[in-house]
Amino acid sequence: MTDHTDRFSVGGRTAVVTGASSGIGRAIAEEFAADGANVVVCSREQENVDPVAETIREQTEERGGDALAVECDVTDREAVEALVEATVEKFGSLDVLVNNAGASFMANFEDISPNGWQKILDINLGGTYNCTQAAEQHLKDGGGSVINVASVAGQQGAPYMSHYGAAKAAVVNLTSTLAFEWAGDGVRVNCIAPGFVATPGLASQMGISADDVDREEVERRVGVSEEIADVARFLASDAASFVVGETIAAAGVPDVMESPDV
Numbered sequence: 172m173t174d175h176t177d178r179f180s181v182g183g184r185t186a187v188v189t190g191a192s193s194g195i196g197r198a199i200a201e202e203f204a205a206d207g208a209n210v211v212v213c214s215r216e217q218e219n220v221d222p223v224a225e226t227i228r229e230q231t232e233e234r235g236g237d238a239l240a241v242e243c244d245v246t247d248r249e250a251v252e253a254l255v256e257a258t259v260e261k262f263g264s265l266d267v268l269v270n271n272a273g274a275s276f277m278a279n280f281e282d283i284s285p286n287g288w289q290k291i292l293d294i295n296l297g298g299t300y301n302c303t304q305a306a307e308q309h310l311k312d313g314g315g316s317v318i319n320v321a322s323v324a325g326q327q328g329a330p331y332m333s334h335y336g337a338a339k340a341a342v343v344n345l346t347s348t349l350a351f352e353w354a355g356d357g358v359r360v361n362c363i364a365p366g367f368v369a370t371p372g373l374a375s376q377m378g379i380s381a382d383d384v385d386r387e388e389v390e391r392r393v394g395v396s397e398e399i400a401d402v403a404r405f406l407a408s409d410a411a412s413f414v415v416g417e418t419i420a421a422a423g424v425p426d427v428m429e430s431p432d433v
């Protein structure tokens with residue numbers, strides 16, 4: 172009989188999680204490590220990821236998972252290549268790549284400057300391109316998996332996020348296209364499209380602190396990072412062996428379902 176516990180596990184794998192100093196990326200790294208994975212956590216500032224790796228090492232000592240913190244701006248190709256090298260040097264493989272690093276600001280389309288537009292495309296789409304290309308050979312060597320973090324804003328219109336929505340829509344398309352190209356090499360490429368998730372990043376866009384995200388909203392239609400991490404762990408595990416090129420929305424109950432009067 173199939174051991175379902177093992178099929179849902181990512182234990183023993185090595186995962187790189189970009190943008191892991193905060194929010195969703197941090198939760199994914201912590202969840203993978205708690206399940207026995209080795210995780211490489213990266214962000215633009217070494218001092219932001221060092222405490223994450225430290226906490227993970229303390230919490231997962233008995234499970235066998237380990238953590239490495241690497242400073243890496245995903246828009247910097249050389250830094251991304253160094254990230255991949257550091258991963259393989261430390262852990263011997265790169266089995267799972269989570270392209271989570273992302274950013275946005277809210278603005279009317281007509282107020283977005285060329286630099287602002289390019290910046291959002293570079294982080295969200297360019298970063299995914301850089302990391303995935305740099306990791307290619309290692310992913311193919313081990314029959315690995317890529318998990319992109321897009322957004323519901325990349326699947327439908329979302330006001331004041333035209334730059335971000337366009338970038339994330341491209342990530343969704345890249346997911347399904349690359350899944351075709353790499354399926355023959357045993358690499359699965361999938362994507363998660365979160366709705367609103369209470370993170371420091373979302374709060375800063377809204378001009379508030381993460382603790383001030385409305386509790387009632389949290390229970391109703393704003394998720395928490397761990398709910399995205401659960402989906403990521405499923406996609407990285409053998410339980411998702413037949414899931415290829417998909418974008419899974421994790422966005423709670425849509426507004427239209429809010430008040431069914433029945």
Ligand SMILES: CCCCCCC/C=C/C(=O)SCCNC(=O)CCNC(=O)[C@H](O)C(C)(C)COP(=O)(O)OP(=O)(O)OC[C@H]1O[C@@H](n2cnc3c(N)ncnc32)[C@H](O)[C@@H]1OP(=O)(O)O
Nearest residue numbers: 273274275276278284286287323324329366367372373375
């Ligand atoms: C139905 C939809 C449901 C789903 C919705 C999902 C919503 C989720 C969104 C998220 O992704 S939240 C998590 C991501 N985290 C963040 O976005 C972090 C917060 N943002 C930032 O840290 C910054 O804003 C930034 C995006 C990283 C940019 O900062 P940076 O210091 O790198 O660049 P700047 O030099 O400040 O700006 C570059 C360029 O952009 C213009 N710009 C910046 N903010 C605005 C703005 N609010 N309005 C208009 N333009 C803006 C800025 O002016 C610069 O352009 P130039 O002036 O040089 O032309």
Ligand SMILES: NC(=O)C1=CN([C@@H]2O[C@H](COP(=O)(O)OP(=O)(O)OC[C@H]3O[C@@H](n4cnc5c(N)ncnc54)[C@H](OP(=O)(O)O)[C@@H]3O)[C@@H](O)[C@H]2O)C=CC1
Nearest residue numbers: 190192193194195214215219244245272273367368370372
């Ligand atoms: N929160 C939400 O409502 C939603 C989020 N998403 C997506 O989920 C992902 C994570 O978002 P969230 O956790 O909210 O964001 P946060 O802003 O809380 O975290 C973003 C992370 O990315 C890192 N980062 C930013 N720019 C770069 C870069 N150029 N290179 C490397 N790391 C970088 C930040 O670290 P540092 O500052 O230390 O570099 C931080 O660790 C993003 O892709 C976002 O678009 C999608 C839909 C909804």
